[in-house]
Amino acid sequence: MGDNMTFQQFKDKYQDYLVTVRRRFHESPELSMEEKETSRFIVAEVEACGLPYEMAGDYGVIAVVQGTKPGMGRNVLLRADIDALPIQEDANNLAGPKNSCSKVPGVGHLCGHDAHTAMMLAVMKELTAIRDQFSGKFIICFEPAEENGKGCWLMLPYLEHYEIDRVYACHVEEGLDTGTVSIVPGPRMAGVGAFEYTIYGEGTHGAAPHRGVDPILCTAEMITGLNQILTRNIPPLSPMALTIGHVESGTARNAIPSQASFGGTMRFFDRGLGEFAYGRMKEIVNAIAAAHRCKVEQTFEYLSYPLVNDPHLADLACQAVGEALGTKAVVETEPKTGSEGFTNYIRAYNGQGLHVLIGVRNREYGSGEAAHNPKFDVDEAALPYGAFTTLQIALKLNECE
Numbered sequence: 001m002g003d004n005m006t007f008q009q010f011k012d013k014y015q016d017y018l019v020t021v022r023r024r025f026h027e028s029p030e031l032s033m034e035e036k037e038t039s040r041f042i043v044a045e046v047e048a049c050g051l052p053y054e055m056a057g058d059y060g061v062i063a064v065v066q067g068t069k070p071g072m073g074r075n076v077l078l079r080a081d082i083d084a085l086p087i088q089e090d091a092n093n094l095a096g097p098k099n100s101c102s103k104v105p106g107v108g109h110l111c112g113h114d115a116h117t118a119m120m121l122a123v124m125k126e127l128t129a130i131r132d133q134f135s136g137k138f139i140i141c142f143e144p145a146e147e148n149g150k151g152c153w154l155m156l157p158y159l160e161h162y163e164i165d166r167v168y169a170c171h172v173e174e175g176l177d178t179g180t181v182s183i184v185p186g187p188r189m190a191g192v193g194a195f196e197y198t199i200y201g202e203g204t205h206g207a208a209p210h211r212g213v214d215p216i217l218c219t220a221e222m223i224t225g226l227n228q229i230l231t232r233n234i235p236p237l238s239p240m241a242l243t244i245g246h247v248e249s250g251t252a253r254n255a256i257p258s259q260a261s262f263g264g265t266m267r268f269f270d271r272g273l274g275e276f277a278y279g280r281m282k283e284i285v286n287a288i289a290a291a292h293r294c295k296v297e298q299t300f301e302y303l304s305y306p307l308v309n310d311p312h313l314a315d316l317a318c319q320a321v322g323e324a325l326g327t328k329a330v331v332e333t334e335p336k337t338g339s340e341g342f343t344n345y346i347r348a349y350n351g352q353g354l355h356v357l358i359g360v361r362n363r364e365y366g367s368g369e370a371a372h373n374p375k376f377d378v379d380e381a382a383l384p385y386g387a388f389t390t391l392q393i394a395l396k397l398n399e400c401e
Contacts, residue, residue: 005126007325010391011384014122018383021121023100025114029084029107032145035059038082038117042142045121049128056158060151061142064162065127067398073136076397077159077167078390079345080120081146084109090374095366098377110376112172112360117142119170119358119387126391134398139164149303152341156348166313166397167353169342170390174368175333176359178382181321181389182333183356185314187269189307190241192339193278193300196263197222197285200295203258215260216249218292223247223262225284233280234273241267241337242277267337269306307343313354313397320396321389329385333357356393358386 005013030038039059046053046063053063059082067073089108091101102108109115124140139162145151176182199219204212223244234240242264249260266281268274278300289296321330346353361368362379369375 007384007388010126010388014126014387015384017125018118018122018387019380022114022118022378022380022383025082025117026100026109027103029102029104029109029114031086031107032083032148032150033059035082035144039142039144042082042117042121046124049125051124051128054158057144057154059144060155060158062155062158062162063124063140063142065124065131065138065140067134067136068132069135071135072400073134073398074165074400075137075139075163076394077139077141077162077164077345077349078120078123078394079141079143079167079169079342080116081113081143081151082117083113083144083147083151085111085147085372087372087374093366093375093377094369095364098366099380108374110373111147111371112376112378113146115172115360115378115383115386116170119383119390122387123390123394127394134395136398138394138398146341149341152344156344164349165352167342167345167349168356168390168393168397169345170356170358170386171340172360172378172382172386173333173357174361174370174376176331176357177361178359178379179325179385180329180331180359181325181356181385182331182359183309183314183317183321183354184332185309185311187306187308187335188355189335189340189343190267190269190337191271191274191306191343192303193266193274194263194303195266195281195298195300196261198259198261198297199289200259200297201256201292204256206254206256209256212256213293214256215294216257218288218294219247219249219260219262221292222285222288225288226281229277229280229284234277238273239269239335239337240273240277265303267339269335271305304339304341305343305347307340307346307355308351309354310346310351313352316396317354317356317393320392324388324392325385331359354393354397356389358382358389360386
């Protein structure tokens with residue numbers, strides 16, 4: 001494997017860069033499909049490395065580091081997401097003031113994409129410096145609009161001509177200590193489907209319910225029925241979550257309204273079980289609507305399928321990180337019920353993909369709050385670990401094994 005640099009040497013070389021760049025992104029966050037200045041900065045860094053690149057849409061960036069070492073090497077995609085969230089950031093983390101805070105009202109990097117982008121830029125710079133040590137090429141993908149689920153579908157068509165063999169991404173993990181990394185084969189993130197229902201009845205005065213058709217009562221029974229899918233139709237050892245996130249109906253307390261609506265999400269690790277559960281949802285909702293003499297409109301959309309790490313690639317990554325940082329740096333974590341658009345890259349490239357979690361928790365500093373929370377923060381000491389881990393895994397995946 002190329003690059004004999006130790007972690008300490010890598011840290012000495014890139015620590016200041018990583019912190020400076022991460023803070024630049026963190027203090028000037030941009031929402032999905034609005035990443036103009038973020039993209040402009042990335043392009044400037046790519047051009048400073050002298051790399052060929054192309055824009056994907058307005059703000060996506062795809063750069064290529066071509067190895068010059070004779071021989072065969074894999075073409076590996078490295079992806080970093082670049083957008084922020086529409087959430088007002090708290091200037092304090094769990095222990096006190098943050099090192100850096102958003103200067104944009106109502107917008108914050110509260111999922112760590114600023115760290116992802118800074119780390120990937122450092123990896124890109126180092127790969128450029130050692131391109132004589134590997135064959136094949138690295139396709140470095142800076143994806144906008146990950147948070148709204150649109151970014152991957154924007155990027156994938158642009159990537160079709162790169163003959164990609166393997167794909168990789170990482171995500172900061174607030175539940176892991178700085179200096180550790182989770183690399184686990186198999187299902188890692190849940191698939192998610194979103195559903196919406198509108199129930200139509202007949203409005204009437206609350207004093208004469210027999211003259212109408214009550215959509216609220218129908219809705220209540222539907223919600224109860226849907227939640228019974230998990231306890232009566234899904235095997236007890238198969239994890240699945242169903243959440244009703246909103247219910248609306250009526251405007252007056254003495255009137256039965258003419259319609260009601262509700263919606264939510266379903267999360268699953270087995271695609272077959274997810275599709276089975278959706279089938280049961282349709283059956284239950286239709287049957288209850290008929291029993292109440294209501295009509296129902298329903299929509300269901302798969303937002304993401306489960307993210308599944310290739311076992312062989314996970315094993316290679318464990319070897320690479322174990323050799324570079326020691327085996328104690330590699331830890332196991334339970335699958336997460338959150339979803340991740342990177343699964344669509346893995347599915348696009350025949351399952352040859354790997355998603356890794358980078359620990360950023362530092363209790364003394366105060367990082368460790370959940371992502372998407374205003375107090376979420378990243379321990380900046382974790383940045384060189386994340387970048388170095390990505391570099392070592394990338395070089396290992398580049399080898400023809």
